[in-house]
Amino acid sequence: xxSHPLRxxxxxxxxxxxxxxxxxxxxxxxxxxxxxxxxxxxKLPGPAPDKPNVYDFKTTYEQMYNDLVxxxxxxxxxxxxxGILHMLDRNKRIKPRPERFQSCKDQxxxxxxxxxxxxxxxxxxxxxxxxxxxxxxxxxxxxIQDNHEEATLGAFLICELCQCxxxxxxMDNEIDELLQEFEEKSxxxxxxxxxxx
Numbered sequence: 706x707x708s709h710p711l712r713x714x715x716x717x718x719x720x721x722x723x724x725x726x727x728x729x730x731x732x733x734x735x736x737x738x739x740x741x742x743x744x745x746x747x748k749l750p751g752p753a754p755d756k757p758n759v760y761d762f763k764t765t766y767e768q769m770y771n772d773l774v775x776x777x778x779x780x781x782x783x784x785x786x787x788g789i790l791h792m793l794d795r796n797k798r799i800k801p802r803p804e805r806f807q808s809c810k811d812q813x814x815x816x817x818x819x820x821x822x823x824x825x826x827x828x829x830x831x832x833x834x835x836x837x838x839x840x841x842x843x844x845x846x847x848x849i850q851d852n853h854e855e856a857t858l859g860a861f862l863i864c865e866l867c868q869c870x871x872x873x874x875x876m877d878n879e880i881d882e883l884l885q886e887f888e889e890k891s892x893x894x895x896x897x898x899x900x901x902x
Contacts, residue, residue, distance in 0.1 A: 720803035741806035743826040766797035846896035
């Protein structure tokens with residue numbers, strides 16, 4: 706069993722819903738966890754599907770929350786009903802602002818992505834870095850739809866997976882078998898690649 710808690714990164718596109726829900730649950734379970742997005746901007750649902758609210762990664766969750774509340778009274782009701790304000794409220798209690806995975810140079814044991822496009826972006830970023838320590842990092846993708854219900858279910862699945870990996874004798878040799886069991890149990894496909902720092 707690893708002598709230190711697993712260092713886990715959870716990554717979605719905007720570091721808002723799926724990665725933050727998993728961040729929340731994993732931190733409550735004692736994992737050393739950080740969450741990230743891979744997008745160029747942070748996008749939140751807007752007045753229409755083709756008009757999202759777009760923010761810079763430097764914008765705090767508090768600023769996004771305040772911006773949405775002051776935009777339009779009618780929209781504020783919609784953002785309350787669709788859970789966006791509640792989500793931002795949760796996010797700002799976890800950390801000040803979203804973070805981009807590509808800007809973080811910390812090393813993790815495990816990077817879990819929430820959709821295949823994000824998985825590809827994480828692999829592209831890790832493979833473009835110069836290798837220094839040759840420490841392995843397992844990158845795993847679990848497809849999670851970007852809605853509140855799926856984010857919660859996905860977060861518990863990610864947490865269960867991390868707990869199982871934490872308790873393996875030899876993560877590098879046991880992880881494929883473990884992922885196969887999780888695929889069968891959850892009826893979700895998992896992608897897995899090993900990269901090196």
